Amino acid sequence: MTAAATGGRAPEGTVTDPTTVDVAAVLRRCRDLVDPALRAAVGRLDATSAAQSAYHLGWADRDGKPAEGGGKALRPALALLTARACGAPETVAVPGGVAVELVHNFSLLHDDLIDGDTERRHRPTVWAVWGAASAVLSGDAMLALAQEVLLEAPSAGAAPAALLLARTVRELVGGQVADVAFAERDDVGVQECLTMAHGKTGTLLGASTEVGAVLAGAPAAARAALRTVGEELGLAFQLVDDLLGIWGDPAVTGKPVLADLRERKKSLPVTWAVVNGGDAGRDLAAWLARPDSGPAGDDELTLRRGAALVEAGGGRTWARAEARRRLDAAEAALATVADHLPTTDPATTRARAELVALGRHLADREA
Template identity: 50%
Template sequence: MRTELRSADLEVAQQTLDDARALVAPALRRAVDGLPESVRHVVGHHFGWWDAQGSPLPAAEAGKGFRSALALAACEAVGGDRTRALPAAVAVDLVHNASLLHDDIIDQDALRRHRPAVWSVFGMPAAILAGDALFFLTTQVLIEASAPLADAGLAHLSTAIQQLVGGEFDDILFERQREVSPAECLAMATAKTGSLLAASCALGAIAAGAEAGRVEHLRAFGEQLGTALQLVDDVLGIWGSEERTGKPRLSDLRSRKKSLPVVAALAGGGAASRRLARLYGSDGPLTEQELELVADLVEDAGGRAWAVNEAERARRDALEHLAAAHPQPGPAGALTAIARLVTARDH
């Protein structure tokens, strides 16, 4: 299933992301330049600015920049000048990348954005410390910003980071649990991914001085959009191509990850669900043939359809909250286009 993405939406979303990157990239580099040289070297490799030896890389992919773009557009949506949200945009980008540095270690993913992950090049201790440095740099960026980002914004982002960590922790715990319900897994995904997108939108609105009700609706827009994003990513983690995801095909199944489609399939109760449970719970690594079978069983047991339908529901909920914030038409169109882009990836 594919949520329809009109060419006009794609154009608006791409222009919004491009404009945001052009504004945020120099500020992000300035922030990272303040790190100790050894840490800066590792972080720059993660961002794709240079290789392991420090030689510059041409136009390396540094991520889509959804979160920073959301912060800028949310600021404009409530009538603010987007430059007021620039520290927020840099901060959420730093948090996201800090979490990626740690995630790659936790998941033992050797590739990130089609390049070797930091831990696989510099080692786990260096990757952990680089992630820690980015988390603390986030605090510094907001402290150095003017109010309200330096006070209300920092408090809001700190709460979101705790939710993100809690979601990540639950994700790890679920791997050890024999049974996890789809509702528990969905709540984990909302915390793990939705919390930072929620903070991105809320911080943008806070930077513009918006009243509490509009901040909350934009926060909820981001949270639901993040939930949809995690659902789509989990579908791609099983059925997406390496070219599209930057990771080997079937990587989530190879690591026996209890992603959202898998959890929904295991809860199905039918013959495909029972066979999937036996294979997923077996000892030893799964062969390539068994991995293909597991993917088929997840689909046969309804896991893929459930995840895609939940992603669509979350997207609808997000757009309802966006409308309730009474945004300015132009920025509202940009936020809507990004929401459609997030949930319209090829499945």
């Protein structure tokens, strides 16, 4: 029986074909499992940090009234699915899902301030509403809370999971430092841009897939394979995000039109085009270096000329192909998990199919 014959979802335990997986339903299921624990954790914070965190997470408006919103909880979903892909119940990984979601949102609070972004998910950012200090402190509170939640996990893997998260945050901050430094340079190379993207995005997705395996008590080889899955998905995710930052629909992405070019970001397609784009790349480099560059000097027509140069230099085509290559690498790494954890358990094989489907969804998304 196909997924279509059962209302978009195959019967539990029968899915081995990723094309029959209802990704939206998978994300909802994982979010429903993690959300109560995430809300309980945020409720431990002081009243001000809790209120600002709830606003940032989409649970409340700026006056504290309940709101319908929130992210897709992608990282918690990866944690839960990898636990089940290792043969454990998804509930084992709930503390890991909470922790990676808190770290992700800590980084968003700080990134919004660093980048000067006044809007996220079609709403004013925390710093734009309450000031810079509030964004810093609420983000710090989330980061500390993530470690607390992991260390309290009722699993022998709690301490190793907390160590994994600490290392991940160090790498994430390093990626952000590189990103900030790139703004002052005109000689950024493609490989160092990929390294920066790994730090900013790949390392946390790698932790999201590995933490589920750690809390599930999986062997080291399976853990390493699943971390590779997340890291490669993270780079695919960032490549698509960079494409959306130039060519995405603002009504869908929630970002201003041509947002990354407006900010002169050294994103992956831009960097590739500058380095490898020949005449178009040289014109793009000159366009990026114009003395009147920046938000005040750019109308939409000017920004569209920059986007055309990125495309003419091959940046758009390369980024799409590289995202697909990274997705293929993630799927290849996931296939090796069966060598370390062979199973005939339908729930486990289903979880592995769901991981493949979720990765493909990330590579094809529009927001």
